[in-house]
Amino acid sequence: MSLASVIRSEQKLLLPTYDRHKILLERGRGVYLWDARGNRYLDFLSGIGVNALGHGHPAIQATLKHQAGRLIHVSNLFFHKYQAELAARLTRISGLKRAFFCNSGTEAWEGALKLARSYARVQNSNGHKPKWRILALDNSFHGRTFGSLATTGQAKYRDPFAPLLPGVSFVGFNDTEDLRRHFDGSVCAICVETIQGEGGIRPISKPFLQLARKLTRSTGALLILDEIQCGLGRTGRSFAHQHYGIRPDIVTVAKPLAAGLPLGAILTTNRVATAMHPGMHGTTFGGGPLTCAVAIQFLRLMEGLLPHVRKTGDYFRSQLEGLKARHGCVREVRGMGLMLGMELNSANTAKQVVSQLMQRGILINRTHETVLRFLPPYIIEKKHIDQVIRELDAALSYGSSIGASRKAQKSTARSQS
Ligand SMILES: Cc1ncc(COP(=O)(O)O)c(C=O)c1O
Numbered sequence: 001m002s003l004a005s006v007i008r009s010e011q012k013l014l015l016p017t018y019d020r021h022k023i024l025l026e027r028g029r030g031v032y033l034w035d036a037r038g039n040r041y042l043d044f045l046s047g048i049g050v051n052a053l054g055h056g057h058p059a060i061q062a063t064l065k066h067q068a069g070r071l072i073h074v075s076n077l078f079f080h081k082y083q084a085e086l087a088a089r090l091t092r093i094s095g096l097k098r099a100f101f102c103n104s105g106t107e108a109w110e111g112a113l114k115l116a117r118s119y120a121r122v123q124n125s126n127g128h129k130p131k132w133r134i135l136a137l138d139n140s141f142h143g144r145t146f147g148s149l150a151t152t153g154q155a156k157y158r159d160p161f162a163p164l165l166p167g168v169s170f171v172g173f174n175d176t177e178d179l180r181r182h183f184d185g186s187v188c189a190i191c192v193e194t195i196q197g198e199g200g201i202r203p204i205s206k207p208f209l210q211l212a213r214k215l216t217r218s219t220g221a222l223l224i225l226d227e228i229q230c231g232l233g234r235t236g237r238s239f240a241h242q243h244y245g246i247r248p249d250i251v252t253v254a255k256p257l258a259a260g261l262p263l264g265a266i267l268t269t270n271r272v273a274t275a276m277h278p279g280m281h282g283t284t285f286g287g288g289p290l291t292c293a294v295a296i297q298f299l300r301l302m303e304g305l306l307p308h309v310r311k312t313g314d315y316f317r318s319q320l321e322g323l324k325a326r327h328g329c330v331r332e333v334r335g336m337g338l339m340l341g342m343e344l345n346s347a348n349t350a351k352q353v354v355s356q357l358m359q360r361g362i363l364i365n366r367t368h369e370t371v372l373r374f375l376p377p378y379i380i381e382k383k384h385i386d387q388v389i390r391e392l393d394a395a396l397s398y399g400s401s402i403g404a405s406r407k408a409q410k411s412t413a414r415s416q417s
Pocket residue numbers: 048104105106107109141142143144193197198226227228229230254255
């Protein structure tokens with residue numbers, strides 16, 4: 001099937017939810033992808049942070065083949081040996097004590113919100129005032145289901161589906177005074193992405209996170225961190241919050257956990273776990289033997305890659321800073337480890353740069369209109385970064401000249417009208 005016929009069929013048959021790039025991908029190996037015409041792409045987006053081990057990793061393939069031949073699904077009505085082993089690994093690296101497995105990021109986030117409401121109810125069972133408000137941050141992104149949307153601090157995602165879950169208030173990003181203003185004893189949880197991903201690769205500040213931890217401790221509310229994009233090795237530590245020396249009550253993870261298969265997890269403390277009983281929450285598919293076996297293999301490999309992620313991340317960042325010094329259109333370079341963003345001065349320039357890079361065989365994307373997002377696999381090497389920097393250098397020159405000429409055209413048109 002050609003790209004054109006796939007596009008035609010999709011236009012007729014699918015809900016029009018995606019505006020895809022016109023590339024028909026066929027296979028992958030390591031840090032590279034190939035399209036149906038045989039063009040090769042250096043993958044610096046890894047399926048939005050999912051393919052952290054690149055494509056076709058031999059150990060993942062071997063686990064997949066082995067487990068697919070034995071047992072793929074059993075439902076959560078029965079035991080299999082992998083959930084407990086995966087939970088043991090995740091709790092060891094997080095310092096948390098309990099896990100729940102589901103199928104996606106948004107499902108992990110929904111479960112975390114339910115846990116927070118349920119925990120507050122258990123805590124307040126002796127006639128205290130209601131404690132059900134949730135504080136979330138401006139500019140955040142937690143997923144597409146109703147609870148996740150309700151806590152997502154970007155109106156463009158929420159507004160078409162209103163009314164949403166009640167009881168959510170938004171606090172200015174990194175605004176400690178605003179957090180103090182919104183917080184009181186009726187709050188059951190403060191929700192934070194340790195590094196905002198869709199919101200433009202923005203790390204939370206240490207003073208803000210410390211204050212959120214202090215306030216929640218003072219009333220028995222929960223601090224919930226969304227590490228669906230920034231967790232599991234992406235920043236060079238197992239969890240991004242480990243850079244801050246703060247332990248949350250709940251962490252959600254997903255994207256890279258099962259190396260491309262759908263798997264999410266909620267991690268929490270023994271104390272918070274007391275708020276759940278059999279029948280209160282569950283899933284048909286979540287935590288099946290195939291996904292869990294692959295996730296165990298992923299975590300084994302991830303731990304060994306952390307120093308490499310830190311080293312390559314530092315190098316990549318220094319090179320991006322070098323480009324900032326050379327190109328006036330670059331506003332800021334942000335992020336940690338291999339979760340990096342480059343904010344440009346216009347959405348149009350960012351669009352041009354992404355498209356130029358694609359034409360030059362490099363896949364990245366644009367988030368929050370003006371930010372180039374880099375989420376490469378953890379296995380990239382210096383030579384791959386050097387290639388991206390070279391091509392980005394050329395694309396930034398081209399993109400800003402196109403941006404400037406568009407601006408000039410617009411102002412000429414305006415002065416003529
Ligand atoms: C921080 C964060 N939370 C939640 C989600 C939702 O995850 P999913 O698309 O797997 O539902 C995403 C997805 O991009 C994310 O980046």
